[in-house]
Amino acid sequence: MSGGVGIGGVLEPPQAAPVIIEDDCFIGSRAIVVEGVRVRAGAVLGAGVVLTASTVVMDVRGAEAIETRGEIPERAVVIPGYRPKKFPAGSFGVPCALIIGTRSESTDRKTSLNDALREYGVSA
Numbered sequence: 001m002s003g004g005v006g007i008g009g010v011l012e013p014p015q016a017a018p019v020i021i022e023d024d025c026f027i028g029s030r031a032i033v034v035e036g037v038r039v040r041a042g043a044v045l046g047a048g049v050v051l052t053a054s055t056v057v058m059d060v061r062g063a064e065a066i067e068t069r070g071e072i073p074e075r076a077v078v079i080p081g082y083r084p085k086k087f088p089a090g091s092f093g094v095p096c097a098l099i100i101g102t103r104s105e106s107t108d109r110k111t112s113l114n115d116a117l118r119e120y121g122v123s124a
């Protein structure tokens with residue numbers, strides 16, 4: 001969990017589902033996860049990703065984009081994105097979360113600060 005991350009609680013409304021972040025995830029700086037969103041094991045949320053129950057999650061790993069909400073699959077790598085949406089006043093970009101890949105060695109190198117600190121005995 002990086003600096004400035006916001007994880008929602010379940011105080012309001014009383015029937016709200018808890019946010020669940022499963023094991024071995026990496027949550028980048030200033031990411032926000034609220035409203036009962038579930039982040040499955042090993043997923044990586046890039047810096048600034050915002051996930052509410054309404055946020056459209058676009059999985060663009062395959063030939064066609066797959067649209068979901070409320071859940072991030074195991075080991076998915078997610079970054080902030082925008083998608084066009086039509087309003088009465090015209091088409092505007094609205095935020096979404098983009099699944100751009102599956103966790104790789106390169107992702108692990110960028111998200112393994114804690115391991116490096118432990119390996120080299122650096123006190124933090």
Ligand SMILES: CC(C)(COP(=O)(O)OP(=O)(O)OC[C@H]1O[C@@H](n2cnc3c(N)ncnc32)[C@H](O)[C@@H]1OP(=O)(O)O)[C@@H](O)C(=O)NCCC(=O)NCCS
Pocket residue numbers: 002003027028029030044045046047077078079080100101103104106107108110111113
């Ligand atoms: C998500 C993240 C881990 C990168 O994951 P990755 O799997 O290594 O992805 P890559 O760097 O290989 O990038 C793949 C593509 O997505 C793009 N991309 C990756 N992360 C991006 C981001 N956060 N925003 C916009 N584009 C991004 C890259 O530019 C690259 O595009 P290209 O192929 O056209 O060059 C990294 O961007 C990130 O957000 N890290 C969080 C850092 C942080 O918060 N640290 C806190 C402790 S200090």
